[in-house]
Amino acid sequence: MGEECKRTSGGHEVPEIKFTKLFINGEFVDAVSGKTFETIDPTTGEVLARVAEGDKEDIDLAVKMARDAFDCGCWPRMSGSQRGKIMMRLADLIDQHAEELAALDCVDGGKLFSHVKFLEIPKCAECLRYFAGAADKIHGETLKMSSEMQAYTLREPVGVVGHIIPWNFPSTLFFYKVSPTLAAGCTMVVKPAEQTPLSALFYAHLAKQAGIPDGVLNVVTGFGPTAGAALSSHMDVDKISFTGSTEVGRLVMEAAAKSNLKPVSLELGGKSPLIIFDDADVDMAVDLARMSSFYNKGEICVAGSRIYVQEGIYDEFVRKSAEKAKSWKVGDPFDPQVNQGPQVDKEQFEKVLSYIEHGKSAGATLLTGGKACGERGYYIEPTIFTDVKEDMLIAQDEIFGPVMSLMKFK
Numbered sequence: 001m002g003e004e005c006k007r008t009s010g011g012h013e014v015p016e017i018k019f020t021k022l023f024i025n026g027e028f029v030d031a032v033s034g035k036t037f038e039t040i041d042p043t044t045g046e047v048l049a050r051v052a053e054g055d056k057e058d059i060d061l062a063v064k065m066a067r068d069a070f071d072c073g074c075w076p077r078m079s080g081s082q083r084g085k086i087m088m089r090l091a092d093l094i095d096q097h098a099e100e101l102a103a104l105d106c107v108d109g110g111k112l113f114s115h116v117k118f119l120e121i122p123k124c125a126e127c128l129r130y131f132a133g134a135a136d137k138i139h140g141e142t143l144k145m146s147s148e149m150q151a152y153t154l155r156e157p158v159g160v161v162g163h164i165i166p167w168n169f170p171s172t173l174f175f176y177k178v179s180p181t182l183a184a185g186c187t188m189v190v191k192p193a194e195q196t197p198l199s200a201l202f203y204a205h206l207a208k209q210a211g212i213p214d215g216v217l218n219v220v221t222g223f224g225p226t227a228g229a230a231l232s233s234h235m236d237v238d239k240i241s242f243t244g245s246t247e248v249g250r251l252v253m254e255a256a257a258k259s260n261l262k263p264v265s266l267e268l269g270g271k272s273p274l275i276i277f278d279d280a281d282v283d284m285a286v287d288l289a290r291m292s293s294f295y296n297k298g299e300i301c302v303a304g305s306r307i308y309v310q311e312g313i314y315d316e317f318v319r320k321s322a323e324k325a326k327s328w329k330v331g332d333p334f335d336p337q338v339n340q341g342p343q344v345d346k347e348q349f350e351k352v353l354s355y356i357e358h359g360k361s362a363g364a365t366l367l368t369g370g371k372a373c374g375e376r377g378y379y380i381e382p383t384i385f386t387d388v389k390e391d392m393l394i395a396q397d398e399i400f401g402p403v404m405s406l407m408k409f410k
C-alpha cells in the first residue's frame with residue numbers, strides 16, 4: 001500500500017488517515033464547537049482516529065453553502081455533458097485510489113478488504129459513470145393538447161439535498177445517493193454514519209480534485225440525533241434521503257413533515273425470507289443461503305436470514321449448512337482467506353449476541369456458532385438456529401448479524 005502505511009490492524013498495514021475534518025464549501029474545517037469524536041477499529045476495539053463532530057451549527061453552515069452553490073447556478077446550469085465529464089473524472093480517481101479507500105472501510109467498519117477493493121469500490125465508480133451518462137439525458141415530455149396547443153414538461157434539479165448514510169456500506173451507499181444527485185444538478189450535504197466517517201471524507205477530497213465546484217458536495221460528520229436530525233428538519237433542505245433503521249426512518253419522515261414538508265426517500269430494514277422447495281439443488285441452495293445470511297457479517301438490509309426449507313430436503317439442508325458454516329472463516333478482514341470480519345461496533349456486537357441468547361431461551365436449537373470469538377475486537381461465530389418458530393424474535397426482527405434461522409415447512 002505504499003509509503004502512507006503507518007499503523008497496523010490485525011497485523012496488516014492500513015493507510016494514514018488523512019481527512020478527519022468536516023468538508024464545507026470545498027474546505028476541510030473544524031466543527032464550530034471544536035468538538036471531535038472517536039472512530040473505533042472493530043478488529044481491536046481501539047481508537048482509530050478522532051473526527052470533527054458536526055452538529056446543528058455546522059449543518060446550518062453546510063446547507064447555506066449548498067444553497068449558495070445551487071443559486072449561483074455553477075452546477076445546476078452547467079450542461080449535463082459537462083457535469084457528466086466531471087463525474088467521470090471522479091470515477092477515475094476512485095479507481096486509482098481503490099486500495100486506500102478499501103482499507104479505510106476495512107479498518108473503520110470491519111468489512112472485508114478484498115470485497116471492498118474488488119467489488120464495492122469498482123461498483124461506486126460504475127454507479128458514478130452510469131449517472132454521468134444520464135446527466136445529459138434528463139428529458140421532459142411534449143403533449144399535444146389540441147390542434148392549437150401543446151404542453152411540455154421540464155425536469156429540474158430539486159435544489160439542496162440531504163443524505164444520511166448508514167455504516168454497513170459506507171462507500172456503496174454514499175454513491176447510490178450522491179451520483180444521481182450530482183447528475184441532476186443538485187447540491188448536497190451528506191451525513192455519514194458516526195461509526196464509519198472516514199471514506200466519505202476521502203470522497204469529498206477526490207470530488208474537489210475532480211473539479212466539482214465548491215459547495216456542491218459537503219460532508220458533515222457527526223451523530224444522528226444532532227447532525228442527522230438537524231439535516232432532516234432543516235427548512236432550507238429541499239429533499240432528504242435516508243438509509244438505516246426503520247425507527248430512525250420514522251423520525252426522518254416526521255422531521256421532514258414538521259419542517260418544510262420536504263420529500264423523503266427511505267431505504268430501511270428487512271427480514272427477507274428464502275423459501276427452498278424439495279426440488280431445489282440442495283448444494284446450491286445451501287451455498288446461497290450461507291452467503292445470504294452471512295455476507296458482510298449479516299450487516300445488510302437484504303440479508304436472507306429466515307429460511308424456510310421444505311420437509312423432504314430439510315435434514316440434508318441442515319446437515320450441509322452446519323458443515324458449510326464451520327468452513328466459513330472469521331478473522332482479520334485484511335486476510336484474503338477470511339470470509340467474515342468483526343461486527344461494526346460494540347453496540348452491534350452486543351445486540352447480535354443478545355439476539356442469540358434470545359433464540360436459545362425461546363427454545364430454538366443452536367446448530368452451530370452462537371458465541372463471540374477472537375481475543376479482542378467484535379467477532380461473532382456464524383450462527384445457525386433450527387426449530388425456529390414464526391413468533392420468535394429471531395424470526396421476526398432484523399438482527400443485522402451472522403445469524404441464520406431455519407424453519408421447516410410442508
Ligand SMILES: NC(=O)C1=CN([C@@H]2O[C@H](COP(=O)(O)OP(=O)(O)OC[C@H]3O[C@@H](n4cnc5c(N)ncnc54)[C@H](O)[C@@H]3O)[C@@H](O)[C@H]2O)C=CC1
Binds near residue numbers: 252
Ligand atoms: N437498511 C440498512 O442498511 C441499515 C439498517 N440498520 C438497522 O438499524 C439498526 C440500528 O443501527 P443504527 O446504527 O442505530 O442505525 P441508525 O438508523 O441509527 O443510523 C443510520 C444513520 O442515521 C443517522 N441517525 C440516527 N439517528 C438519527 C436521527 N434522529 N435523525 C437523523 N439521522 C439519524 C445515523 O447517524 C446514521 O448516519 C441495525 O441493527 C439494523 O437493524 C442500520 C444501518 C443500516
Ligand SMILES: O=C(O)/C=C/C=C(\O)C(=O)O
Binds near residue numbers: 300
Ligand atoms: O447494493 C449493495 O451492494 C448493497 C446495498 C446495501 C444496502 O442498501 C443496505 O444494506 O441498506
